[in-house]
Structure formats: structure tokens, C-alpha cells
Amino acid sequence: MSTPQKLTRIKAVNWNRIEDDKDLEVWNRLTGNFWLPEKVPLSNDIPSWVSLTPIEQQLTIRVFTGLTLLDTIQNTVGAPALMADAVTPHEEAVLSNICFMEAVHARSYSSIFSTLCATRDVDDAYKWSEENECLQRKSTLILEEYKSDNPLKRKAASVFLESFLFYSGFYLPMYWSSRAKLTNTADLIRLIIRDEAVHGYYIGYKFQRVFETLTPMEQLEIKDFAFALMLDLYDNETKYTEALYDDVGLTEDVKKFLHYNANKALMNLGFEALFPADMTNVNPAILSALSPNADENHDFFSGSGSSYVIGKAVVTEDEDWNF
Amino acid sequence: MGLLVYFSSKSQNTHRFVDKLNIPAQRIPISPQDDMPEIHEPYVLVVPTYADGDGKGAIPKQVIHFLNDETNRSYLRGVIAGGNRNFGQFYAYAGDIISARCKVPCLYRFELMGTAEDVANVRNGINKLWK
Ligand SMILES: Cc1cc2nc3c(=O)[nH]c(=O)nc-3n(C[C@H](O)[C@H](O)[C@H](O)COP(=O)(O)O)c2cc1C
Ligand SMILES: [Fe+2]
Ligand SMILES: [Fe+2]
Numbered sequence: 001m002s003t004p005q006k007l008t009r010i011k012a013v014n015w016n017r018i019e020d021d022k023d024l025e026v027w028n029r030l031t032g033n034f035w036l037p038e039k040v041p042l043s044n045d046i047p048s049w050v051s052l053t054p055i056e057q058q059l060t061i062r063v064f065t066g067l068t069l070l071d072t073i074q075n076t077v078g079a080p081a082l083m084a085d086a087v088t089p090h091e092e093a094v095l096s097n098i099c100f101m102e103a104v105h106a107r108s109y110s111s112i113f114s115t116l117c118a119t120r121d122v123d124d125a126y127k128w129s130e131e132n133e134c135l136q137r138k139s140t141l142i143l144e145e146y147k148s149d150n151p152l153k154r155k156a157a158s159v160f161l162e163s164f165l166f167y168s169g170f171y172l173p174m175y176w177s178s179r180a181k182l183t184n185t186a187d188l189i190r191l192i193i194r195d196e197a198v199h200g201y202y203i204g205y206k207f208q209r210v211f212e213t214l215t216p217m218e219q220l221e222i223k224d225f226a227f228a229l230m231l232d233l234y235d236n237e238t239k240y241t242e243a244l245y246d247d248v249g250l251t252e253d254v255k256k257f258l259h260y261n262a263n264k265a266l267m268n269l270g271f272e273a274l275f276p277a278d279m280t281n282v283n284p285a286i287l288s289a290l291s292p293n294a295d296e297n298h299d300f301f302s303g304s305g306s307s308y309v310i311g312k313a314v315v316t317e318d319e320d321w322n323f
Numbered sequence: 324m325g326l327l328v329y330f331s332s333k334s335q336n337t338h339r340f341v342d343k344l345n346i347p348a349q350r351i352p353i354s355p356q357d358d359m360p361e362i363h364e365p366y367v368l369v370v371p372t373y374a375d376g377d378g379k380g381a382i383p384k385q386v387i388h389f390l391n392d393e394t395n396r397s398y399l400r401g402v403i404a405g406g407n408r409n410f411g412q413f414y415a416y417a418g419d420i421i422s423a424r425c426k427v428p429c430l431y432r433f434e435l436m437g438t439a440e441d442v443a444n445v446r447n448g449i450n451k452l453w454k
Pocket of ligand 1: 333371
């Protein structure tokens, strides 16, 4: 198989001549997902916000400034860098959608702040972020790879940002939601999480398309690079997690969530999981906050159900079924 | 130990999961141009979820075409669904839909290419199922 070539000159994009049908599938999903923060009634969270302690409020604002930084990096550096590496015009178009949604994500946190928080507290949190070494280190580690001369390294770094680095932050709104707090904010974060899932999937898929054209030696080199970068980022994330969550006693719970997501980030690149089951047993309350109602039917093989359960899903209509 | 039938798109997650199970498996082709398998023995179906934001289109078209064949459908004993929890309420929703439409149990759900624990759970479950 030949190595996919970067696009060199600009050709009008023709969506009726698709070279990789994943481009169209993902384009459809992403455009169908489009949303703006105004869609979510954040102000309904005001009573819940004032019920948090000052420490909890401070933690929440700090977490969201950290997430804002990641989305800003993806919007201004990450997605544009990947666009330059695109091998089909449709890939370029998908990445431009990703790029724009990152700006929407970054903008959403400011909507949360202006709805719930005092300006002074937000300013303090931004200052904290700018001075927090772990947060700065994480952005440096990623930005260095975005500058590298290897498109595969850029893609791997991008997947780690999308599918791993966000989760030290996403944990908190899922935790609040599991305690029936800030539930509208959690709805907004779930929209972001869903977008990031498609981003991580798609960039990881494009990584794998190139990876499979490499020689075994080159593959080994890239795989070593990816695992080493993951371990550097992980090391830094554990420190960042401690700095944020020690005060509220949640650090160990968050770390399990980090391990679980690190495994998923590696899978998006087509690699096997790194952390064993006893390190990834995420608090079930957090898992159900991620996918509400999805665990209602106990799966037979999990041992939690003693008899067969036939799904009672609303049978969505799809004209292709003929029975 | 019984048969698996599965679909996996070009991202190959489900294919990798089924590979790790080490159970005889037949793949539903990605391309509608390729021949659709005809199954004549009991099997479990493994399918990834591809729903939109409203839960529509969760089942890959090729899987629907496979199940539209009455013989294929008559040997279906259960479904295992792939997905990603980050899709929220529609996590592994393909399992719910096939279960409801074909009146077979949803046996298990897993994320992406599955973990070692998922592999062990499914292997055990399948062993018991065919006993
Ligand atoms: C466009 C798109 C839509 C998806 N929708 C869902 C979904 O609604 N629910 C879910 O659990 N997973 C969803 N996923 C995740 C896939 O089910 C998951 O990545 C799966 O491992 C893909 O399997 P495959 O690589 O064998 O095709 C979606 C993925 C894509 C690319
Ligand atoms: Fe984002
Ligand atoms: Fe993203």
C-alpha cells in the first residue's frame, strides 16, 4: 500500500467523489451534532452553584479554565496543524468543522462563568491556571509535538489531548451530576464529551491509515513514541489531579478515571490498553453520569442479571428494515 | 463453541475485539457489493453502534440487510454491542434496538476494541450459552 500523500494544491472539494467514506460519515455526524451553549439553560444551575462550598466553587472554576486552555490549543494550533496534513479534501473539511467546534467549546466555559460565577473568582482562576506548572507543562508537551516534522506524531498528540487530557477536568461535572448538582452544566459538558469522542475517533482513524503503510521498524518507532508520550502526559496528569482534587478528597477516584481514559485514547490509535482492570474500575456513579440510562438493562454476561432481558428500546424507524 | 457473526467498519475496533475472543467468527462485509453470508446454525451477533444524536441509524446498514434475511434471523440467539460511553444515553444502543426488534437478549456491551476483562466476560458467557 502506498503512503497517503499530503494535499499539495487546492482543488474544489467534491462530496460526490469520496475517497474515504469515513470522511462523509464523520462529517454527517459532526454537522448533525452542531450545538451552541445558548441551547442549554445554564441559569437553572444558579441555586445549585450557590449551594457549593467556596472550595468546591474554586475547584470547579479552575477545572473549567484548564479545559478552556485545551480547547483553545485545539482550536488555534491543533486542528489547523492537522488540516495541513490532510490527505483528502474531505478530511480537510472535517477538520475545519472540528476546528470551529473547539472554539464553541472554549466559548462555552465562558458562558458557564458569566452565568454562575463572580468575575473576581474567575479572574483568580485564570491567574491560577497561568501559574500552574502542571497545566503549563501539559500544553508544552502537546505544542512541542504539534511543531514536530512528523504528521503521525501530531495525530498521536492530538488524540491524547482529545481522548485523555480532558478527563481530569470532565470528571468533576460528571461527579456533580451524579450528586444531582449543576445538572445543566453537566448536560453541556456531555455535548462536549460527545464531540471529543468523534474527534478522537476520527483523528485516531486517520493515524491508523498512515500507520499501516509504515515498515515494521517505523511502526515500532512510532508506537514507542506514542507510549512514551502517554507516560509523560500521564505522569503530569497525576500531579495536576493531586493539585486540584486533594483538597476535596477525590484524587484517587479521578486517577481511576484517568487510567480508563488513557486506555481508550490508546485504543483510538489502534493500540492495546495500558492499565489493567484493577486500576480502571471507575466509580459506577461516574460511568452512569457519562451515559445516563444506558445501563438499565443488565447484561447477561456481566453476571448482574440472572435471566435474559429483551430490550424494550423504542424501535427507531429505519426504512431499510423489512420485517 | 458456537458461532459469532460480526460487523466492523474500516476503523476495525469490533474486528479486533472478535479476534481476541478466539471463537469461530464470520464477518458481514463492509461493502454492499460483496456477498452476504447465509447462516444455518445458532450464532451471536456482535455489532458496533453508529447512532446520530437522536439514536437514529444506530445499526450499520449492512447489518440490517443481513438480518432482513429470514434464515439468518431465525438462528440469531443474542446480541453483543460495541460503542463508546461518551455517546451518552445512546451508548451501545445498537444492542437495545436489535434486542427489541429481533426479540433476542442483549448479552453484553463493550467499548471500542474491548479490554482484557471484556474478553474474559464474553468468552465465559458464550461458553455457558452454548452448554
Ligand atoms: C459517526 C459515529 C457515530 C457513533 N455513534 C455511536 C453511538 O451512538 N453510540 C455508541 O455507543 N458509540 C458510537 N460510536 C462509536 C463506535 O460505535 C465505536 O467507535 C466502535 O468501536 C466502532 O466499531 P468499528 O471500528 O468496528 O466500526 C460512533 C462512532 C462514529 C464514528
Ligand atoms: Fe473541544
Ligand atoms: Fe476536540
